[in-house]
Amino acid sequence: MKQYGNPDTLAAAPGQVLYEKDAQSGVAWITLNRPEKHNAMTVPMRARLSQLVKDAEQDNDVAVIVLRGNGKSFCSGNQIDEDWGHRPGGQKRMTLTTASRYSTEMMWGRHSFTQVVSRCTKIVMLQLHGYCAAAAYFTLATRCDIVLVSEDAKIGALEGRFLGPASTVAGIHINRILGTKAARRVGYTAEPISGDEAYALGLAHLCMPVSELAAATDALAREIAARPRPLLRYLKARVLSGEAVFDTSVPTITGLLYSHFLQTAPDEKNFWATVKSSGVAGALSDDKARRTAAVNQLKEKSS
């Protein structure tokens, strides 16, 4: 299969997504290692993550896979403005063919990194701290079997503020994990939920101070991996089958990642244009300023 990316991102990926395993305990760790960018993910990084999960799935030494990230956050989102071969003909905007490749093969569909995690026959745990607040990684978090969070985690899809909710409301599994109200809230307000909230809603199995998270995840991974392997195989198979029956296993629609095709109205801010001129941080603070202004205007009106 063709490897997408550019020479730099392809070369960097192995050092940005690390793999270790402990055959004794049966635990493997996949660690995002791009802390200077809060683990922003490139196409090759996601491809590598997928491959590592698939390899661990085939490895008899491994019973439990732990996903985690170095640095302050698990993952801040996709690398903005990444060149990965998405304009093969030099087109001005993304074609539907490219969008379906990106969406179906890479992000949400059966061969995507989120589905590789979701359908994995080994148990996948997530060690989530800091930000996990972009749609793709919120979705990834909801595809892992057991999620441990830090109290200060921020989970959701912040880009929903300016790009629209990007399927964070529409995922059936999200609705079945959070309950329908919280799923709507996360999607439409684009406000992140805290680790405590994630625990209260049932997304997270455990919540604790960030200083305790790594040790607790480690201990739980070893505890589960110590269960008899045939039993773990059977239990994960039961969960996969139950999800198939319950219809949470595949996304509702795996066609287009539509945000690239959205059109801003004249009174709306074009996020991508703002990123080009002011960078991501500039665009985020611009958006925050607009929101604050809107709320202040409302307060003035009512007083």
Place this chain on the structure above:
Amino acid sequence: MITSATAAGITTITFVDCSPLSSGDVAFARRLIECIRDASDDDEVKAIILRASGRDFCPVLPPEKAAAATRIDRGLTSEWRGIFASARGIYQSLCFSRKVTIAEVRGDCGAAGTLLTLCAGLAVADEGATFECPFGSLPEANFVLAALTIRLNRAKAWALRGQPLDARAAAAAGLVNRVVAAGDLQAEVESMGKRIVKMPLDGIAISKIILESCLDTQGVGREFDAVPFYGMAFQQEANAS
């Protein structure tokens, strides 16, 4: 071993405990099915209570009994299939009863007791109750039912980690409706039963028709239908251990 008494619209089915179900005890299961189905068809009955007279609703099986239970014949032509894995079996008889069913859970609630609790319409537990995860030992355990009751990720973590849920966690997750002091348990359940009895019988009938449809559309029935295959997979993995 199992008695059934009906008074004032409530049938109370009492056993010492229901751990024989965890062992795949066919005679026990048959008798329980009979009690549930008779009460479900009785026009004088609106609510069915499942109660243990012993100290615990369903003691967790000791290791030798648990090991023996994994070796039950769960083949496609086995007795297990008819009694535990079919529409006329114990769990579907309870889940799809035409009356409102209440599990009154005190103390330890082993796998089969937890599955009965999941299948019952309502559940009240005492503060000391702990719910053993049913998925590790009972292929008839219904994952969709668990997910609809306590939400998907809680059901997953419960199944994969295999740790019991205490009464507080069970209430927070929505596995039980109420947690009360042990001394208040029976009174709380009976009070719930009395409220249910005030509903018209026809009203309960129509409610259960709608509810059963909605459960089926969401996959509860399909998951039950898959149990014979889960039994075979379980048998294969149990033999591999």
Place this chain on the structure above:
Amino acid sequence: MSTTIHCYADSQSHVGHIVIRRPENRNAFTAEMVTAVGEALVGFGQNDDVKVVVIRPEGADLTTGLDAADAERIYQEAPGGAVRKVPSQRARALAQSSLWWGPSGLYNRVLHCPKITILQARGRCLDIGLNLSLCCDLVIADESALFGQPRWQHVGVDGDVTALIAAVGLKRANEMMFCVPEWDAKTAVDYGLIDKVVPPNELEDAVMTLATLCGQVMRDGIVTEKHYVFASLAKMQIGTGMAIAAVMGGYGTNLHFRAGEFNFLREARANGVKAALARGRHHFGSGQ
């Protein structure tokens, strides 16, 4: 448009308002009001300047549900409703579908509104109030709010339960169906029926702040995501639940009441639904 349902759009905040204005009757809905809200939602759906719809009450209560006078009338006026003495099953199914669960029914229209819907809830949020809570995207209530379906304990369940189960979980849904007719605001938020509870004097601000923030999201994003959600709702079988509700909802008036059972329908015919519910509360005892 009737004065009991007052609608207007604020293009600056991008919010469409639907105000329920029948406080002297605790905002009980007539059939006309039900249709008016549905039509307002369709209208706001087509209004490019509206991104968020807020449904809110005037007065102390959100709503006590369908007005008693209309409950029987809607069956009689449906096709096949007045052929014989008692409205036929086809009339009932058609009325249920037309008013609530079918393509142009209120709940379907709320659920399939292509804009973000926010419900402002206080006081009694019964029957229609409960279903609006389930079908609106976001719900903020004040501490006085009470959510429930008082009719169920009298005539059994007669609506969609898939959405209720999806929101609060199966055991809790059963609780409302069979033994606890009303949940207070704290229970409702704990169970996941609603999003937030605030003190009464903060309710309006909380709702409008939320609406304003949601209104900052781009139009294309909101409407496109909504359509993905519609596909997911169908996949979650909430549409199936509504279809079941439409046909099953009409069977309620066929109920036979046994000796000792509170004959709600006879009470309602003789003395009106309000009196019947009051008497029913006595029959069931106070509280939960």
